[in-house]
Amino acid sequence: MGAGPQRSTTCCRARMKRPARPSRRTTHCAPPSRSIQPARRTTSISSPSVWTTRISSLHWRSPTSASPRSARLLRQRGIVLAMKGDFQTAQSSFDEAATRSPDDGLSYVALGLVYLQMGRTPEAVATLRARRRRSPDDALASWFLGEALYRSGAQPGSKEEIEALQALNSAVDLQPDLLQAHLLLAKMLQRNDRLDEALEHLKQALALDPDNAATSYQLAQVYRRQGKTREANELFAKVRDIKADDRDELTRSGLLRIVREGRR
Template identity: 30%
Template structure:
């Protein structure tokens, strides 16, 4: 963009080794779309600066279909033309890019449920947090040695006012140094790509801050730092870069070790944000998947004590405690869940079952009555919920996540004890795990309820065939 190879190299090197970028690379589920988007966006920008607009539009389209961050790229094109190249702006140049945006938004509205982009835009009721978030990201870039996996941020109005002054100062730098193309462009890039993640439009996330959100803005920061470094002589630049790369590399190694396995990651998550439920929930489910019931119950109980715990997880946690016969704990969680969300049928069903097991028939029936009052189509909702659980269970079986599958199918049977699809799925789960006795029991129960069910018959035949082969191989 500036035809300065030294500047390009230094900026690229800072960006490549900066610890803040580590989460985007390590967190596959949340980062790979950002990496794809960044690759296509930068390629589009490169092609745009070379005047290859058709290829630039193709790459831009790939970028926005990777992640919506790239929707801001035309603003970069505009800045490039108007400020860097000082061209007369011709809006016809940008029409193909806006056609791509319109096509993307139209396809998105069809492909994603409740995804009308314009209708989903709602400005945050906590806009006063925006300056704080901008400054927080900037500080993480300047001093990236106390990064977190999960940020539990709290702030005050005076601190946000102070941060607002810092943001105004940054904006002033753009104006004062507007003749310094590299510096003004770096600040512009830094600020423009923070717009989607600084709570102007509320984020649907457990945390307001995440390192991966700042991946694009980090490019602007790297260019800004490189601009100052390149003002020194060659020897000074070399010394500074060696120091920066050495320090950043050590921080990278330490931070990357956090991602080596789930237990380490979730433990760090809980330590970073001890007042949030998500780290403890993940730890609890991690141990549950490994049949370590003591640690699973311990961390799930801690998660359920946090103020941000959602009612759906309270209900899911209660089903685990029902499975381990800790009915009193399950009862407490279900009552708490109902106080937060009285329209969910599952807590009523589980409470009814718990009180029946405790021999309190009157209280058990009272919860069914409450359910029918709160949810007019209660029986239909229970059936629908069981069907959803079965679909999730089948997905987990296909992915060989057998512990998850067992828990979700168990919840389906708690909701509807004689639900034939859930019984068949439980039989299939037993078949996959070579637990032939369990598989046969569930499948025979399904056939007793629905003798002509083809799925139950075929799965039971598979169980018998596999059981025969296994028995035969053992005899040999």
């Protein structure tokens, strides 16, 4: 009789000493959900990589409505692609933008610039010539048309050179801060022995960017031809290994100018 209750107490004590089993509801080493992950560090919108990435995302949501806004998005996407060197796809974007909004002159100008970069000079000339004919006060169309005609091999005194000079003069009259238009104009005037006129455009280019090596190089050439040896040698000493034809620089400055005009 006495042993029975003792066994019962021992059994109860043993049960009490057993560790509690973990609840089935408990999660083991659950990874933190996305909602409680630490906030990512943000980058300024002015960062080129962020700007490029954001506009590049338009590739996945291509506009379908034939509206000026959709044309603008296509143009912005084309600019990013061109800056990345994907000129073939950029050309398609600019072409579609121009089709969607025929009044969007910047898309035609960008299309002509990309044709020029791809070596499709006749198409560049045709596109830019048509744009300038439709809008004579388009400074960028005039600038790029002058570039396209010059690269097409326009010879001194030819009708192509005359058209190029007229287009470049129009460009700098409309927008005097187009440095590269001044430089090309000076180069073409110089080869026609119009040194005084070339010198005026080079001085304007120098005022826009005093540190521009291409301007100093051309200026030195003009001074040398005018017999100003000392001035020429001083400028030649400042510049080394200047490329006479920098297509990449034209593309960069041209596209950035299109972006600036598009924000107005």
